[in-house]
Each structure stands twice: as C-alpha cells, then as structure tokens.
Amino acid sequence: MTGARGKAPEGAKPTLAVVGATGAVGTVMLELLSTRRDVWGEIRLIASHRSAGRRLVVRGQETTVLPLTAEVFDGVDVAMFDVPDEVSAEWAEVAVAAGAVVVDNSGAFRMDPDVPLVVPEVNASVARKRPKGIIANPNCTTLSMIVAIGALHRAYVLESLVVASYQAASGAGQAGIDTLYDQIAKVAGHRELGTRAGDVRRIVDDDLGPFAAPLAMNVVPWVGSAGADGWTSEELKVRNESRKILGLPDLPVSATCVRVPVVTGHSLAVHARFKRPIELPKVYELLRDSSGVLLFDDPSHQEFPTPADVVGTDPTWVGRLRIALDDPQALDLFVCGDNLRKGAALNTAQIAEVVAEDFMAVATA
Amino acid sequence: MTGARGKAPEGAKPTLAVVGATGAVGTVMLELLSTRRDVWGEIRLIASHRSAGRRLVVRGQETTVLPLTAEVFDGVDVAMFDVPDEVSAEWAEVAVAAGAVVVDNSGAFRMDPDVPLVVPEVNASVARKRPKGIIANPNCTTLSMIVAIGALHRAYVLESLVVASYQAASGAGQAGIDTLYDQIAKVAGHRELGTRAGDVRRIVDDDLGPFAAPLAMNVVPWVGSAGADGWTSEELKVRNESRKILGLPDLPVSATCVRVPVVTGHSLAVHARFKRPIELPKVYELLRDSSGVLLFDDPSHQEFPTPADVVGTDPTWVGRLRIALDDPQALDLFVCGDNLRKGAALNTAQIAEVVAEDFMAVATA
Known part of the structure; x- marks a missing residue:
C-alpha cells in the first residue's frame, strides 16, 4: 500500500481536504460529509482563489474556504479533487508530494494504468494498488x-x-x-x-x-x-x-x-x-x-x-x-x-472512506 | 388492386375524407393538405360528435367539420383515419363498405397480415396489395x-x-x-x-x-x-x-x-x-x-x-x-x-397520394 502516511498518532482520525468545495459536486460533498459516518478528523475546504474566503457549513460547522496552494496540503491525509482536468493534472501530484492520497474526480488520470479507477461495490480491492498515490473516480455517466x-x-x-x-x-x-x-x-x-x-x-x-x-x-x-x-x-x-x-x-x-x-x-x-x-x-x-x-x-x-x-x-x-x-x-x-451523488460526490466519499479505514488500521496497528 | 372504385368521371380528382380532423395530427394534416401538391377533389373533414360543427381552414377554405356517421363516407374515395384504435376498428370497415380506401393511423390494423404497413420511401409497392381495402400507417416512433x-x-x-x-x-x-x-x-x-x-x-x-x-x-x-x-x-x-x-x-x-x-x-x-x-x-x-x-x-x-x-x-x-x-x-x-408530420400526418398523406395516383390513372385509363 502506498499513500496514506500512517504516521498519525494512535486513534487520530485522518485529515481530509476537499478541493473544489464550492462547485455543484462540492456542495453535495459537504452534505454527504455532514450526514455519513464520520471517519474524518479535520476537514479542510479548498477552492480556486476566486471562491476562497467563502464560508461553508460542513458537519454543522462554518468553515472558511482556503485558496488552492501547495501549503494547504500540509498534514492532509486524503485529498478529494473535484476540479477541471487541467487543475487536477497540475495539483494532484502536489497533494501526493505533501503526503496525501488523492481521490480525483477529473478525467486527468482515469485511464492511467498506474491509477486505479474505483467503484467500491465493484472493485474496491484495486483502491489499494495506487503506485502514484492517486485513485480516480469514474465519470458520472x-x-x-x-x-x-x-x-x-x-x-x-x-x-x-x-x-x-x-x-x-x-x-x-x-x-x-x-x-x-x-x-x-x-x-x-x-x-x-x-x-x-x-x-x-x-x-x-x-x-x-x-x-x-x-x-x-x-x-x-x-x-x-x-x-x-x-x-x-x-x-x-x-x-x-x-x-x-x-x-x-x-x-x-x-x-x-x-x-x-x-x-x-x-x-x-x-x-x-x-x-x-x-x-x-x-x-x-x-x-x-x-x-x-x-x-x-x-x-x-x-x-x-x-x-x-x-x-x-x-x-x-x-x-x-x-x-x-x-x-x-x-x-x-x-x-x-x-x-452528483453516486455519479460524483458519493463515490468519491466512498473511495476516500476505504482509504481512511486503511489509514486508521495502520495508525492503530 | 382492390379499393379505389375507379368509377369517377374522366379527369375527376378523388374525394378525400379526413377522420379525426380536429386532433393534433389532424391539425398538421390540414396544413399539409393546404401546402402539398393538390391531388384531391372534395376534402371532407370529420370528427367525433363532440368536435363536429367546428369550422377549420383547409386549402384556404373554411370547412365545417362533419360528425362521424356511415353516410359521411358516401362518394369518398380515400379516407384517412387518425383516431383511437377502437374507433378505427369500428369505422374503417364502414368507410371501406362505402367504397373508400382507408389509410389508418391507429394500431388497429398494423399487424393484420391482410393490411399492408406502408412507408412510401421504403415499401410503396405493398400499398397496392390491400385485400381489406385498408392500408396502415406505422406508429410515430x-x-x-x-x-x-x-x-x-x-x-x-x-x-x-x-x-x-x-x-x-x-x-x-x-x-x-x-x-x-x-x-x-x-x-x-x-x-x-x-x-x-x-x-x-x-x-x-x-x-x-x-x-x-x-x-x-x-x-x-x-x-x-x-x-x-x-x-x-x-x-x-x-x-x-x-x-x-x-x-x-x-x-x-x-x-x-x-x-x-x-x-x-x-x-x-x-x-x-x-x-x-x-x-x-x-x-x-x-x-x-x-x-x-x-x-x-x-x-x-x-x-x-x-x-x-x-x-x-x-x-x-x-x-x-x-x-x-x-x-x-x-x-x-x-x-x-x-x-406529427413524417411520424403521422405526412406519411398518411403520402400513402393517400399513392392511392390517389392509382385512382386517377384508372379514372383516365
């Protein structure tokens, strides 16, 4: 298993970054994160510089949207990306370099043989084979x-x-x-x-x-x-x-x-x-x-x-x-x-949860 | 060839009945009859008793809609039907008995082996094999x-x-x-x-x-x-x-x-x-x-x-x-x-025109 650093203190929950938090899929993602089983420690909301500074609610808490920079990934364990292809192509590796596992919903990596394309109900096991530290989320159709x-x-x-x-x-x-x-x-x-x-x-x-x-x-x-x-x-x-x-x-x-x-x-x-x-x-x-x-x-x-x-x-x-x-x-x-749910945010969240479980298993091992 | 009685005087154009003249397809039919090559003599508009008496324009002329009765088919050479299945099932034979060739746009006769199902661009020739005097128009889809x-x-x-x-x-x-x-x-x-x-x-x-x-x-x-x-x-x-x-x-x-x-x-x-x-x-x-x-x-x-x-x-x-x-x-x-056009009125009109041509050919033979 690559990715998830496994260096968190025992019992700590992984830190999640949501990149593209202000879009149509991001909006549904915040709703899902607020209602699904809570496996996350800190949740960081990230968007383009244009949308940064907005305050959004996740898990009942108002949170300020941060601009997309390299520093924003410091300490992030899992980063979900829902941004245009070219933004993912540029920034996914930045997040990986900072130690995060990236779950990407763009088309940038889906057909890369070193990036698993995961639907947990169908092929959850391939999520653990991620040589680039990136897992791709399929197209909504x-x-x-x-x-x-x-x-x-x-x-x-x-x-x-x-x-x-x-x-x-x-x-x-x-x-x-x-x-x-x-x-x-x-x-x-x-x-x-x-x-x-x-x-x-x-x-x-x-x-x-x-x-x-x-x-x-x-x-x-x-x-x-x-x-x-x-x-x-x-x-x-x-x-x-x-x-x-x-x-x-x-x-x-x-x-x-x-x-x-x-x-x-x-x-x-x-x-x-x-x-x-x-x-x-x-x-x-x-x-x-x-x-x-x-x-x-x-x-x-x-x-x-x-x-x-x-x-x-x-x-x-x-x-x-x-x-x-x-x-x-x-x-x-x-x-x-x-x-926007199974076609995007939900499947991304499900993949991220698979990674989070592994992270927790390592952290508490 | 059965149907078209072929007893019209030399040069006379056939008489057309439009049964279901006030419906969505009927409305398009009147527009088509007003703009296509005019092969018809008299055009009689027919509808249910509820809609009879309305005045509609066809070929620039206001025409009173007649109620559907047996007598309304007297002298009709070609009758187009665009009415529910059960109305066609009951009335098509009445029109045939009165001497008309029926072109029917309901589902009542389409799969009858003695009724040709005609799309002139595909199988115009079968329109001439109509043992019951009925030709069916296919479903719009x-x-x-x-x-x-x-x-x-x-x-x-x-x-x-x-x-x-x-x-x-x-x-x-x-x-x-x-x-x-x-x-x-x-x-x-x-x-x-x-x-x-x-x-x-x-x-x-x-x-x-x-x-x-x-x-x-x-x-x-x-x-x-x-x-x-x-x-x-x-x-x-x-x-x-x-x-x-x-x-x-x-x-x-x-x-x-x-x-x-x-x-x-x-x-x-x-x-x-x-x-x-x-x-x-x-x-x-x-x-x-x-x-x-x-x-x-x-x-x-x-x-x-x-x-x-x-x-x-x-x-x-x-x-x-x-x-x-x-x-x-x-x-x-x-x-x-x-x-409403090729899917219904236009194809019906095209079939009726094939019949009308035969009728004219017989009439002038």
Whole structure:
C-alpha cells in the first residue's frame, strides 16, 4: 500500500481536504460529509482563489474556504479533487508530494494504468494498488450504471453493452444547472413553442451556457468534446471506463450520450449481452441483494426509475428489466442515478472512506 | 388492386375524407393538405360528435367539420383515419363498405397480415396489395427512424437493431402537449427543483395528463401500455412494425421507449448491425441520395439533429454517424423526425397520394 502516511498518532482520525468545495459536486460533498459516518478528523475546504474566503457549513460547522496552494496540503491525509482536468493534472501530484492520497474526480488520470479507477461495490480491492498515490473516480455517466452492470456481470459474464444516455444539466456543473433554469423560465408560458424549427433557439436567445444546443424543450445528442471517429469524449469515457472498472479490456461498448432538460439525475437505457442465458427471477434476486442497487421494477404500479424520483438518493435505481425477445442472453434495462451523488460526490466519499479505514488500521496497528 | 372504385368521371380528382380532423395530427394534416401538391377533389373533414360543427381552414377554405356517421363516407374515395384504435376498428370497415380506401393511423390494423404497413420511401409497392381495402400507417416512433434504416438496410442488409427513444409529448396527442406546457409553467422559476426526490411531483401537483410520471424536468421510461414480459406496447410496435415494413420477420429488435419533455419531435439513438461491413463515406453518400432523409452530421459545426431544430420539417434527420469501435458491421446513429408530420400526418398523406395516383390513372385509363 502506498499513500496514506500512517504516521498519525494512535486513534487520530485522518485529515481530509476537499478541493473544489464550492462547485455543484462540492456542495453535495459537504452534505454527504455532514450526514455519513464520520471517519474524518479535520476537514479542510479548498477552492480556486476566486471562491476562497467563502464560508461553508460542513458537519454543522462554518468553515472558511482556503485558496488552492501547495501549503494547504500540509498534514492532509486524503485529498478529494473535484476540479477541471487541467487543475487536477497540475495539483494532484502536489497533494501526493505533501503526503496525501488523492481521490480525483477529473478525467486527468482515469485511464492511467498506474491509477486505479474505483467503484467500491465493484472493485474496491484495486483502491489499494495506487503506485502514484492517486485513485480516480469514474465519470458520472459510467457511474450511473456500473454498479448494476457489475452485479449482473458477476453472475452472467458480460459480453457487450449498447447504451443510450439521458444526462442531466448538472453534469455540466453549476453553469449547466443555471442555464437550464434560465432557459425553462424563458420558454414557460410560450404555448406556441414546439411546432416550428428554431423557435426554441430564438426564445432562449442563444444563451446556450455549456451546452451545444438549446436544452429546454429539447434533447442534445452531444456531451463533452469531439473524440476520434465521430465519438464524443463522453461516449469514449463510458466505453473505456466500463472496460477498466469491470476488468474487461476488450468489452465491446457502444454509447450514445444525450443531454436532456433534467436538472440532476442521469438515466441510461442499457442493452447488455451476457455469456450465459438470463432468468429474470434470478436477476431480480441478485439485484435485490446487491449493495448500492435499488430494484424498482413494477410498471403495473408505476414503479420504474425516473430522475425526478431518484435525485437526492444514493443508489443506482434499476427498472424496466426485460429479456430481449430475440436473444435469451441479452437484457434490456433502464437505470437512473443521482449524477452528483453516486455519479460524483458519493463515490468519491466512498473511495476516500476505504482509504481512511486503511489509514486508521495502520495508525492503530 | 382492390379499393379505389375507379368509377369517377374522366379527369375527376378523388374525394378525400379526413377522420379525426380536429386532433393534433389532424391539425398538421390540414396544413399539409393546404401546402402539398393538390391531388384531391372534395376534402371532407370529420370528427367525433363532440368536435363536429367546428369550422377549420383547409386549402384556404373554411370547412365545417362533419360528425362521424356511415353516410359521411358516401362518394369518398380515400379516407384517412387518425383516431383511437377502437374507433378505427369500428369505422374503417364502414368507410371501406362505402367504397373508400382507408389509410389508418391507429394500431388497429398494423399487424393484420391482410393490411399492408406502408412507408412510401421504403415499401410503396405493398400499398397496392390491400385485400381489406385498408392500408396502415406505422406508429410515430417506428416512422421517425425507418426511412433512414430502410436506406441503410438496402445497402448493408440489417441483422439487428437496438434503439432507445426520446419521444415528444405530442405523441400522446393534444392532451400530451397541454400537459407539458402546464407542467413547464408550474416548474419555471423554481430554481430549487432537481435536488430532492419528489419535488417535481409535488409542484406539478399530480396533474400527469396522459403520462405515467411528471414529464417537465424529467424523463419517463414508460410509453403506451403494458405488453408481455415487461415490454410496453410502444416497444413492441417498434419491433413488430420495423420487421413488417422491412420485410424481415425474424429481425432481432430491442427498443426502450422513453418520453422526454419536448413538445414535438421524436429522436432515437440507434445501434444497427448489418451483414456487411460499413464504410462511413459510402453511408454518407447513400443517405445524401435517399429520399426523405436529411444528413446533418458535422458536430464540429454543431450539426447534429435535435427536436427543436427538426420540428415542422418533413425529413428524417440523421446525424452522429459512428462505426462501432468494436464491430465494423455495426453503426451507431441519432435520428430525429417530426412525429406529427413524417411520424403521422405526412406519411398518411403520402400513402393517400399513392392511392390517389392509382385512382386517377384508372379514372383516365
């Protein structure tokens, strides 16, 4: 085990740094840190110089946000990063050099072979193999399905994945949330919209925020930036991260990532093919027994996951389970998760807690 | 050829009846009849007794809506039906008995082996084989993708389809449109929504209209009614109608149908596997040359189809073309079409025009 210095006095709890404390994910992180089992000693809140000095509440205590500097990591045992890729790329190593284990939620390190990509319900053990002292947190879209897919893979052995996403505005951060609220306010009351091309575009006045097209009263089949061969960065992340987390480097994955006018809550329609034939009663049983999964699949009682019903909750909700009518080894399902919680802050917190437990075990050994 | 009586005087144009003239699709139909090549003699507008007596404009002329009775079909050559399944089931045969060819947009006859299911760009010739005098118009979701899929199938031979839909409120008729406008007006300005489960449900005050869950700021993975084995009627329609239109009775199709808060414009993420390997430049070429298809695929210039940009137009817009990274015979794409036009009124009008041409040819023979 590398990282966690293990030099804390006996019984001491590790010191945590939250880098990016003022963003959309940071806000949820403070809420989680205030309500989850408290494994932390000091919690230091850190943000850009622009946001430093703000006072935020964590564990019931007002705390001043510190600016991101090298010194701020002095004495930090675990540092969570939720910042843009380039900020993580620059600062994660600074935190590691200061002795911290970094849990990073950017895309900077996810595909680095020396950085484990961890979803505790699926591959917690790899969190302990971190030659760079960095553990990566997956992309929110991958995370919104992978706990359920991992559980199914353990039982049936995954052979291929075809997914289409319904991604919320908050996946693009606070700017995404604000843009959607603004656009909905603009289109509301216009009961003529939705009959002529371009009307919505004119009403939202080209204030697209972080999106590639109007999002209110629309869906936008473009998330992230351009990757190779027509694929977006987001679609490639879903493919490459799923492969790495599941330990299936050759898994065929096709993803189409689409933004929808939902504030928070990513959904995915998944067509998963397995090596073994599937029996629905057994699938229900195994999903009911899977940590981090909530089976919600009784359409006759209006039970299927929707983002509005899932937002603010921890599990991956799974519904609409159907065996493909023409392929007894393929399963169609609809999954839904809070992209700011399990899709970001919660998974980061879970990874950090795994590290904290090791730290405490060493400290008290 | 059965149907079209062929007893009109030389040069006379056929008489058309529009049954369901006052609905969401009927409204678009009147607009289409007013702007397309005018192949019709008299146009008779028909609706339920409740809506009869209203005056609507078609071809610039105010016309009184007649109530649905047997007598209203006297002298009618072609009758378009856009009414609920049970109304078509009862009245289509009445119109046929009166001598009309019926073009029906309900689900009542689509899978009847004696009723052709027609998309003129794909299988126009089967419109002439109509032993019952009835031609069926496909479901709007199938129609929103099938012209593009048909063109690809002709070149590469389709082997399987996995689709996920992003379906507009107007697919549920005027009640769907009104419900979405109402819900958007209610959620607008509530900048706290989208963080806690159930908040949107409380705000829309359980006025769900024809939907199974709140639609504003949400997506609803349930369209239609319960079919067998967890599939919805809508998902089964996509599968069964695609098979029938393409003449591929054993085609494996998995669909997940999801309603999104868009007024009009159905979108689909499609993963299509073919018997032959695919070359993207040839796909571009064939789609550019395909009638009824608009290739719109240059993300570097923000060119990808979205419902807000497609609504009110005729073609099936195709973008986000990608060859599957792990399967050279599979293509991923995003298609978008106006569910009230090509998805309903336009395709019905095109079928009726095929019949009208035959009628004129007989009349002048």
